[in-house]
Amino acid sequence: MNSIVFPAIGIGNLGFPIDLVAKTMLTEVQQFNTTNLQKVTVIVHPSDKESVQCFTSIFRHGNRGPITKEHQHFMPKKSAQTSGALGKVSSPSLGVYTMQLGQVTLEVSSGDITKEKTDAIVNSSNPTFSLKAGVSKAILDAAGGQVVHECSQIVASSNKQHREIVTSSGQLPCGKIIHISGCNGLSTIKEVVLSVLKLCESHQFTSIAFPALGTGQGGVEPGDVADAMVDAVVNFVKKKKPVHVKFVKFLIFQPKMLADFHQSMIRRSGEKVEEEKGLFTKIKGQ
Numbered sequence: 001m002n003s004i005v006f007p008a009i010g011i012g013n014l015g016f017p018i019d020l021v022a023k024t025m026l027t028e029v030q031q032f033n034t035t036n037l038q039k040v041t042v043i044v045h046p047s048d049k050e051s052v053q054c055f056t057s058i059f060r061h062g063n064r065g066p067i068t069k070e071h072q073h074f075m076p077k078k079s080a081q082t083s084g085a086l087g088k089v090s091s092p093s094l095g096v097y098t099m100q101l102g103q104v105t106l107e108v109s110s111g112d113i114t115k116e117k118t119d120a121i122v123n124s125s126n127p128t129f130s131l132k133a134g135v136s137k138a139i140l141d142a143a144g145g146q147v148v149h150e151c152s153q154i155v156a157s158s159n160k161q162h163r164e165i166v167t168s169s170g171q172l173p174c175g176k177i178i179h180i181s182g183c184n185g186l187s188t189i190k191e192v193v194l195s196v197l198k199l200c201e202s203h204q205f206t207s208i209a210f211p212a213l214g215t216g217q218g219g220v221e222p223g224d225v226a227d228a229m230v231d232a233v234v235n236f237v238k239k240k241k242p243v244h245v246k247f248v249k250f251l252i253f254q255p256k257m258l259a260d261f262h263q264s265m266i267r268r269s270g271e272k273v274e275e276e277k278g279l280f281t282k283i284k285g286q
Contacts, residue, residue, distance in 0.1 A: 003039040008051055018051050022058040027243060086234065089265045095258060099265045101237040105247050106230070108265065110255040114142040118249060119175040119205035120166075122196055124213050128155055129165060129179045134216040135253060143170030143177065151179060163192070164199060175205070183213045186220050186228060193232035200245050207247040212257055222257040226264040234268055 010021050029040050044051050087100030096109040113121050113135065123139045125131040129151040132140055140148055147170040154165045164180045178199065183192045192213065200208050213229065214220035233248050252258050 002037060003041070004037065005041045005043060008042060008044050008055065011051060018054040019058060022055045026059055086269055088269050089262070095255065097258075097262050097265055099269060101234060102241075104233065104237050104242060104245060106233050106250075106265070107247070108250045108252065108258065108261040110252045110258055112138075112253075113209055113211050113251040114138055114172055116209040116249070116251065117173045118207035118209045118247070120178050120200060120203075120207075121169075121172070121174045121176075121209045122211065122213075123177050123179045124183050124211060124216075125151075125179050125181055127161060127181045128152075129162075129181065135211045139172070139177065143172050146170045147177060164196060166199070166203070174209070176203075178208075186214065186224050189213050189220070189225060190228040190232045190235075193229050194236055197233065197236045197242070197245060197248070198240065201240065201242050204244045206244055207249070208245065209249040209251050212250065212252050212254075212261075215254075215257065223260040223263070226257070226260040227267075230261070230264040230268055 006025070008018075008021060009025065011018050025042060042055065044055050046052065089097055089099045091097050096107065098108075099106045121139070123136055125136050130148075131137075147167050150167040151165065154162070154167070163182060164178055167177050167179065169175060169177055178196055180192055180196060182188055193210065196208070196210070210229065212222065212225055214225050215222050229250060236242065236245075250261060252261060
């Protein structure tokens with residue numbers, strides 16, 4: 001079977017919100033991986049102007065192909081592996097280790113995070129996002145006064161304590177800087193990494209670079225940090241099924257820590273990925 005037609009499921013008697021149905025159907029098709037199905041059509045009754053407008057708007061935002069008022073045609077993405085086992089660890093060049101986790105590539109290497117051109121980089125800071133020590137100092141110094149000013153403005157304009165904030169990149173080549181706090185202990189590292197990855201997905205960032213969290217002033221053992229950070233990425237892929245995030249990089253400032261991260265990746269390689277089946281996967285299996 002190379003094509004299938006769906007009605008706009010659930011917006012009639014079931015009364016589901018139109019925008020939720022449109023977003024859900026678009027997401028399911030984009031995540032569905034197949035070599036046979038080539039065309040999916042969603043029929044929206046032309047007399048239902050509200051539904052036509054909603055589906056058109058959401059599908060145009062998610063897919064830039066041509067759209068008609070009566071029905072929408074879109075193609076499932078030919079994506080990388082999204083299920084099965086976590087990929088083996090490879091080393092494409094000296095001191096660089098990569099691992100495929102579904103659609104997400106995890107890379108670990110030594111280097112300077114201020115030189116990264118990813119959509120975002122992570123700055124591990126304090127509760128007021130003003131820390132100027134270690135990697136945080138290097139990031140803020142390289143980014144310039146504009147970023148420091150943005151951080152202070154966000155803190156001053158809010159009555160609540162932020163765990164993470166997003167600023168411009170200033171003079172850095174990355175897209176944005178995600179500043180995080182409360183990452184001074186092993187118990188919080190995994191939680192913080194997962195939270196940042198969710199934030200990246202919601203902002204539709206495709207790539208993100210982290211430093212080795214907690215190994216500086218936090219004083220956490222590098223091996224424990226490596227396990228927590230790698231586990232967070234694996235759990236993110238397994239449970240959240242990201243659509244936008246494709247590349248996660250851990251930048252290790254001290255090359256001697258590379259071995260710890262390499263071993264953590266090896267321990268998780270080959271592990272089976274059990275993702276929740278989506279609508280179109282369930283149909284295929286019937």
